[in-house]
Amino acid sequence: MNKLLLSTILSASLALPAVAAEVAAGDTLAENQEYTYWLLDAIKSMDPQINTDVEGSGIMRSLFEGLYNEDQVGNLVPGVATSYELSDDKTTYTFHLRDNAKWSNGDPVTANDFVYAWKRLADPATASEYAWYIELMQIVNASEIIAGEKPVDELGVKAVDDHTFEVKITAPLPYFPSMTTHASVFPVNKAVVEAGGDKWTEPGNLVGNGAYVLKEHILGEKVVMERNPMYWDDAKTIITKATALTINDNNAALTRYLAGELDRVDIPAGQYPSLKEQYPDQAVSVPQSCSYIYMFNLDEAKGPAALKDVRVRKALSYAIDRDTIVDKILQGGQAPSYNWTHAATAGFEMPEIDYASWPQEEKFAKAKELLAEAGYGPDNPLKLTLNYNTSENHKKIAIAIQQFWKSVGVEMTPNNMEWKVHTDKMQNQDFEVARYAWCGDYNEASTYLDLFTSYSGHNNGKFFNDRYDELMKESKTAADPAPLYKEAEQILAENMPFAPIYQYTKVEMIKPDMRGMSVNNLMQNWYLKDMYRVAN
Template sequence: MKHMSKLALATLLSTTMLTGAAIAESHVPEGVTLAEDQTFTYRQLDEFSSLDPQVVEDVDGANVVRDLFEGLMNQDAEGNLVPGVATGYEASEDKMTYTFNLREDAKWSNGDPVTANDFVYAWRRAVDPELASPYQWFMELMSIENAAEIIAGDMAPEELGVKAVDDYTFEVQLTAPLPYFPQMTTHATTFPAPQSVIEEHGDEWTRPENIVSNGAYVLTEHLPNERSVRERNEMYWDNENTVIDRVVALVINDENVALTRYLAGELDQTDIPAGQYPSLKEEYPEQAVSFPRLCNYYYTFNLSDSGPEAFQDVNVRKALALAVDRDIITERVMQGGQPPAYTFTPAAVAGFEPPQLEWAGMEQSERDQMAKDLLAEAGYGPDNPLEFEMVYNTSEAHEKVAVALSQMWKQKLGVQATLANMEWKVFLEERGNQNFELARGAWCGDYNEASTFLDLLDSDSGYNDGKFSNGRVDELLEQAKTSDERAPLYTEVEQILYEEMPVIPIYHYAGVYMNDTDLGGWPVDNVEQNWYSKNLYKIAE
C-alpha cells in the first residue's frame, strides 16, 4: 500500500472490505521493546477552538478530536485510506450514491453501539444553520444532496441526502460524482456525534465530566490554555491493539520555552523554533526532523467593504507580493526546509501541476523593480506612503515572519506596515469578521487534492476571510468537482490568482519537530499529518 494512490486504494476498499484490526496489529515493528510507561506528551501552540467535531476549526483541535472520535475512514502512516468505523464502502455505478458498511463492534465510551443514525445526526447537525458550524461549507463542498439549500436556510436539516438504511449501513446521496469524496470522510466535521449527550448537556457536552466519544481515547482532564489529557477508551473496538495509554497536550505559546522543556525531558515532541533547525539537527541528529507538509503560509488582503481602499488596486497587491524575498524567509528566518511559495497550492499536492508563473522565474531584484513600478503606478511613493496594519496570531515564528515582511516593504517600497498580534481565538474571530487590513493565514489540507486549498478562495467559501470574488475562479472550481481532468482547471485558477493576487503566498510548510528517540510510529510520510495516538508507541530506553 505504501506506493498506492488514495484513489486506487479507495477502489480496493470498495471491493475487499479491509478490516482495521489486521492493520493495527502491525504498527509496532518486530524486535521493539516497549516502554513500561506509555504516556505521550506533546506541545501545542494555542488552546484548541473546540472539541466538538462539528465545531472544531483548527489543527491543534482536530488532532485531539481525531483521538476522541472516529469517523467512517482513517488514514495510515502514508496517508492512504484505511477503515475506521466503516469496514469499507461501495459506490454506485454513477458515483452518486456511497454506501458505508459499519462495524458492529464499534461502541461509544458509555458502551452504547455506534450506529448509522449517529452519522446521520452528526452530518445533519453540521449543515444546520442553528449550529452555524465553521465548516458548513465543507459539507457543501462534499456535494451532499440538499446541503447547500439547508445551509442557506431554504430546507430543513432532515432533507440532507444521508440516511441509515439499517443500524450498520450508512448511505450518502451526492449531487455530483465527486471523485475524492471518500477522502473527505477523514475530516473531523464528518465524525459521529452522540445525540442524547448533546441534547442533555448543550454547549457543555465536551467537558470531561460529560463527554461521550467513540475514538481510541476519552477526555479525562481539560484546563483551558494549560493542558488536556486523554486516556484509552476501553470500549474502543481496537483497544487491544492500542499501545499509548495516556496523551497529554500542553499549551505552550512560546516556542523557545517549549524547546527548553523538551530538552529537560518534559515533552516527547515539540515544534522547532524558527531558525534553529540547522543547529539542532547538528546537535541532535536523531531527534530533529523536517519533512514536507500539505500546508501553506500566506497573508490575505481584506477586499471587503471594510478593507483599505488601497487594497482594491491590484497593482498594490502585486507590488507587496513581489517585494517579498521568500528565500530570506525560508533560508534565514525559518531554516526548517520550507519551500518558498509562488502558488497558493503546495506542489506536494497529489495530481497538482503548478503553472509556469512569470514571477517565480525572476531574480528578486527584478521582482523588486517591478514592485516599485506597480506601486508608483498606483499613486504611492515618498510623498504618499502606503500605510496599513498587518495582524497575526501570537507566536514567535509568526512575529519573525511579520517583522521580516514589514522591513522588506519599508526598505524597498517605503511602505509603513504596523504589526499587531492577537490571541488565537480572538484572531480567528476578527479575521472571520473582516476586522483586519492584512492578516496572516495558513491552511493544512483536509484531503490530498488541490481543491482543499483553492476552494478557500471560492466566493462562497466560509473561510474566504478576505472576501475575494472572481466568477471565473468559481466556475473552474465548480467544473473540477465533476471533471476527470482536474489538473488543468486548477492550474488556470492559480494563474488567475497570480493576476489578481488576493493573497500573498509566503512558503509551504515542513513538519519541523523535535521527536524524542523513544517515540515510535510518527507518520512522517503522511503529508497531511493526520496522526492518531493509537498508532504511536513509546520505546524502552
C-alpha cells in the same frame, strides 16, 4: 486512497485492512506508555462540527472516529466503516459499519449517529465554519440546506439500518472516501449533545467513540486524554495517557523538550540545522501539506481602500523576499511559494507564475513602480497593519516583511494577538492584512482551491471571482480537473487576494523512543492509537 483505484470502481465492495498500534519486529515496549506533547495555541472547541484548528483536529482524531482513518503514509484504513459499495453511476456510497463500535458511555455507534452529525454540520443553526465542507463533499441538497432553502432532513444521507450508512452525492467525486477522515464529519452522540447543550464537550460530559476519553481541559493550559476501554480496538491501543501542553512561546517549549518534559515539539525558526547536528535521531524535517500566506481584506465595507487596487496587492507580494525567509529565517527545508496549493499535493500540476522567476531586485523595482502608479510614494506612503497570532516564528517573519515593505515605501505595523482573537477578527473581516495558513483536509488540490470560492466558509478576505467559482464547480465533474486547477491558480496570481510566502515542512523534535508518529503522511494526520514508546 489510490485515486486510480477509486476512479475505476463502478459497483464494488471495497474493504481495507485495519491498522492499529502494530509493534514493529524487534521493538520492546517501554513500561511507561504516557505521551506529552506541545500545542502552540488553546483548543477553541472539542466539538467535531465546530473545531477549525489543525491542532484541534489532532485531538478530535483521538476522542472521536470517523468512517475512515489514515495509516502512517496517508492511505485509507477502516475506522467505524469496514467497507463500502459504490453504485454504477458513482453517486451512491453505502458504508458498512462495524458492529462492535461503541461510545465511551457504552452506547452502540450506529449509522444514525453519522446521519445526525452530518446534518448537524450542514444545519445553519449550528453556525459551523466548516458547513461548506459538507457542500464540497457534493452531498445531495447540502448547498440548499446551508443557504436555508431546504430543511436539513433533506440532506442526502440516511441510515439503512444500524450498521449501514448511505450517502448520495450529486456527481462522481473520486476522492470522496478520503474526505471522510476529516474531523467535521466525525459522528457525535445526539442524546449527549442535546442533554449537555454548550457544556457537552467538557470533561465528564464529553462522550466520544475514539480510542481516548477527555479527562481534563484547562483552556490555554492543557488537555489530558486517557484510553477509552469501550473503544472497539482498545486491546491494540498502547499509549495509556496523553497530555497536550499549551505553550505560546516556541523557544520555551523547546527548552522544556530538552529538559525531558515533552516528547514532541516544533523547532523554532532558524534552529533546525544546529539541532539536527546535535540530535540527528530527534530533529525531523518532512513535507507537510500547508501553505503560509498574508491574506488581504478585500471586503467591500471593511477592507482598506488601498487593498482594493490589484497593483497594490501585487506590489506587496513582489516585495517579499521569500528566499531570505526560508533560507535565513526558517531554515527547516521550507520552500518559497508563489501559488496557493502545496506543490506535493497528489496530481497537482504547478502553473507557470511569471514573477516566480524574477530576480528579487526586479521584484522590488516592479513593486515600487506599481505603488507609484497607484498613487503611493514618499509624499503619500501606504500604511497598513498586519495581524498575526502569537508565535516567535510569525514574529520573525513579520519583522522581516516589515523591512522588505519599508524598502519599497510601505509602512507596516505588526499587531500581535492570541489565536482566538486573531481568528475571530479574521472571520469578522476586522483586519487589513493577516497572517494565515491553510493545511489540506485531504490530499487533492481542491482542498486548497475551494477556499477562495464565494461559497467558502474560510474565504475571510472576501475575494470573489465568477470565473474562479465556475472553474471550481466544473472541477467536481471533470474527468481531469488538473487544467481547471491550473487556471484557478492563474486567477489567484493575477488577482493576488493574498501574498503567498512559503510552503510548509513539519520541522520538529521527537523523542527517539516514540513510534507511530505518522511523519511520512503528507497531511501530517496522526493518531494517538497508533503510537507507542519503546524501551531504551
